[in-house]
Amino acid sequence: xxxxxxxxxxxxxxxxxxxxxxxxxxxxxxxxxxxxxxxxxxxxxxxxxxxxxxxxxxxxxxxxxxxxxxxxxxxxxxxxxxxxxxxxxxxxxxxxxxxxxxxxxxxxxxxxxxxxxxxxxxxxxxxxxxxxxxxxxxxxxxxxxxxxxxxxxxxxxxxxxxxxxxxxxxxxxxxxxxxxxxxxxxxxxxxxxxxxxxxxxxxxxxxxxxxxxxxxxxxxxxxxxxxxxxxxxxxxxxxxxxxxxxxxxxxxxxxxxxxxxxxxxxxxxxxxxxxxxxxxxxxxxxxxxxxxxxxxxxxxxxxxxxxxxxxxxxxxxxxxxxxxxxxxxxxxxxxxxxxxxxxxxxxxxxxxxxxxxxxxxxxxxxxxxxxxxxxxxxxxxxxxxxxxxxxxxxxxx
Numbered sequence: 322x323x324x325x326x327x328x329x330x331x332x333x334x335x336x337x338x339x340x341x342x343x344x345x346x347x348x349x350x351x352x353x354x355x356x357x358x359x360x361x362x363x364x365x366x367x368x369x370x371x372x373x374x375x376x377x378x379x380x381x382x383x384x385x386x387x388x389x390x391x392x393x394x395x396x397x398x399x400x401x402x403x404x405x406x407x408x409x410x411x412x413x414x415x416x417x418x419x420x421x422x423x424x425x426x427x428x429x430x431x432x433x434x435x436x437x438x439x440x441x442x443x444x445x446x447x448x449x450x451x452x453x454x455x456x457x458x459x460x461x462x463x464x465x466x467x468x469x470x471x472x473x474x475x476x477x478x479x480x481x482x483x484x485x486x487x488x489x490x491x492x493x494x495x496x497x498x499x500x501x502x503x504x505x506x507x508x509x510x511x512x513x514x515x516x517x518x519x520x521x522x523x524x525x526x527x528x529x530x531x532x533x534x535x536x537x538x539x540x541x542x543x544x545x546x547x548x549x550x551x552x553x554x555x556x557x558x559x560x561x562x563x564x565x566x567x568x569x570x571x572x573x574x575x576x577x578x579x580x581x582x583x584x585x586x587x588x589x590x591x592x593x594x595x596x597x598x599x600x601x602x603x604x605x606x607x608x609x610x611x612x613x614x615x616x617x618x619x620x621x622x623x624x625x626x627x628x629x630x631x632x633x634x635x636x637x638x639x640x641x642x643x644x645x646x647x648x649x650x651x652x653x654x655x656x657x658x659x660x661x662x663x664x665x666x667x668x669x670x671x672x673x674x675x676x677x678x679x680x681x682x683x684x685x686x687x688x689x690x691x692x693x694x695x696x697x698x699x700x701x702x703x704x705x706x707x708x709x710x711x712x713x714x715x716x717x718x
Contacts, residue, residue, distance in 0.1 A: 327348050339523055340352045359472075365527070371670060372468055374431055406561075411565050415457055499534075505656045507519070524660050546593060547634065549607070549615055553581070574711060575591040591611075639666040650694065659679070663694075678690055
């Protein structure tokens with residue numbers, strides 16, 4: 322039997338950052354994952370994730386992202402490679418911003434936090450960001466702080482860093498059940514037949530979490546959201562600074578995207594209700610209706626991409642909590658167990674602060690941000706609070 326001080330289950334953004342931080346604090350850490358890392362089905366993979374400060378009136382998330390950007394820049398320096406790209410973030414609306422709506426409250430919150438923003442109208446949009454159909458986007462703002470992170474590449478780099486620091490990363494192991502002794506969780510039994518013992522077990526299994534811990538199925542579910550990579554015929558319009566990381570009336574449409582990435586593609590995705598899926602049993606397909614939805618969006622927003630080849634699609638699987646907030650806490654009925662999951666489609670941007678947050682919770686240290694993510698009771702039908710999540714109709718299969 323393999324024995325360790327802390328066992329981390331899952332090598333996504335929660336697990337790898339937690340393992341790294343705990344090892345740096347002098348703990349003996351083992352991390353298991355089915356592999357490979359980055360796992361092709363994990364939410365943490367793919368080529369990019371948005372790093373935006375805009376969270377409506379929620380100052381905590383805004384301040385967490387602000388701190389995380391400092392962390393991304395530090396990682397760029399420490400790892401010797403640019404994984405985070407500070408393109409700035411363009412937030413646009415099809416109608417004038419109004420007091421109380423997501424863009425307006427984000428704009429006011431950021432200004433009150435000392436950020437300098439540029440208000441955008443159709444004329445400014447047309448002259449500065451020519452790929453946009455400026456007739457259809459009449460208001461919004463550009464913030465120079467924010468951009469995107471190359472998610473899959475960063476996870477791989479953090480994995481290698483964790484191993485250099487002494488984290489034992491064991492790929493090819495899938496947690497099947499938790500082992501308990503004397504009323505305490507003492508490790509896991511793997512699907513592959515190996516038992517691993519630990520003083521503390523941290524379950525950071527993303528969309529698989531509520532299958533390993535069925536008691537969370539009432540407050541957590543897996544939802545799939547379409548992602549598209551398009552190769553433009555003429556990439557000129559889509560390179561920074563002609564295009565930056567953006568959202569396109571996201572609170573009403575769910576659409577967001579990126580400038581031309583190193584892969585030579587423009588990535589577009591929809592942050593909405595999605596479709597409920599099982600992490601292992603259901604295929605992660607992008608449906609014909611998703612492609613039709615994409616084409617309508619392109620015609621309305623980026624006509625120059627209508628002839629672009631769709632070279633890759635995936636359905637990104639979120640670990641959604643009912644209220645859209647993360648789930649990072651000790652299990653109240655199962656000593657020896659910490660859960661770090663519930664990314665709800667917006668966790669990766671916090672990567673540099675997630676590890677310290679999870680480690681503080683695991684070690685019982687005070688953390689000003691932890692209360693928001695504590696173990697809690699949620700009723701079915703609770704509205705997702707993450708302000709930019711489009712609450713439109715679910716995609717038809």
